[in-house]
Amino acid sequence: MTSTVERPSLENEVTWFLTPGHPSRAAITEDPFPFYERLRDTDPVHESAAGPWLVTSYDGVRSLVDDPDWSRDARAARLRSGQVVDRPAYSLIESGMLWRDPPDHTRLRRLVHKAFTPKALQTWHARIDDIVTELLDDVGERSSFDFLHDLAFKLPAAVICQMIGMPPERYDDYVGWAAAAIEVQEPGDPQRESLSHADQAARDALAYFGELIDQKRRQPGDDILSMMIEADHAESTRVTDEEIVGMCLLLHVAGYETTSYLMTNGMYHLIRNPDQYSLLRDNPDLVPAAVMEMLRYDGPARATMIRWAAHDMPVGDKVIPEGASVLGIFGAAHRDPAHFDRPDVFDITRDETLQFGFGHGVHYCLGVNLAKMEAGAMFQQLVTRLPRLEIATDELRWKDSLVTRALLSLPVAWTGGRP
């Protein structure tokens, strides 16, 4: 028997999309693509009743990330709107470069960008390969495991902690502080309960890193924290301690969860597309292209970070007025049939240069080469050394978030039992 269920209004779907925790949001959380398609087909530059404009066309989202006249200065935007929310949770993460415009953004990015050049990352290649080998040896001992928690979280976490110069025994605290920094970026009441927790996390992070910074000042190491402290000696890269801590949290948020979810969402779609999985196993040279297709098809960032119009900004056939906020939805842009042939097909042989899953413009991902290296090493070893994986559960759940597109876990088993 078939039944016709009336589809909710577009404006209702928009509101649910923008409201994590909403009781009607489940369908959009699990599979947002029908909603993205509807919005892109109907109104690709949409003024929502709930707040930000939503842009879903490829050309529209591309213009948001390309054009430096879109501001990312969150603090300035709040001051403009008269919304004075001065709490540690906001000010700490917003001191990092993700929420700054040039020239402050340039100054902060300069503190760390030398650590992420292809040349500097060469020294990490062998180390990353070794970590992957260890992790895969470990899960190879078991017939089933959780791809997210046992593999995908562990690799980038180990790498970014070592790069920053963070002792491994404080690692769990670090994860907690970074999670609080992400909570701040979800929409909702700025007085909500979870923000008190985030405030405390920010205070704890400032206190802990304050001590670590003092220690590195006395005894510098070959790490990013020492690099930032050293940069403070040059006129063009002066930096406050709060900015250093904000940058540390940002590098963690950006360098850890995103890569974990890229690999996990990617593994999920590889398993669900056995022909592509076989193709990759037969042609491991396709790993870099496959990673980029994972990013396009169902990448870890649901949307661009919020941007504000510095003046009236034309997008598509609309004009977004000065001061208005806007979100570009990557998942919608990356399946825009105007730019992608068979956009809903997972195809690891696509032209990877069309997409912009690592962003574009001023805020283009600093860690792009590191993320590619980590995911590349993981899938390279997985498809060359080990049997196929299959999904070992009937119930998969996705994170209820506006910021992140992520499976909450991915139980998998080796096909044919333990390798």
Place this chain on the structure above:
Amino acid sequence: MGTRLLVDTTLCVGTGMCAQLAPEAVEVDTETHKARPLADEIEPGEDVREAIDCCPTQALRWEDA
């Protein structure tokens, strides 16, 4: 003999870091959002070197003119 800065526009993603670091040598085109050298020959100073080394897509290089 001078030095020439070259931009591979197929790689450039318009971060504009190069133009911020070496404004005398390179700018970002406001239409295409790609980097563009400002002169035929440039002074190969530290700032240009940093711009080349740190470009995340390695879209810049220099060569003897």
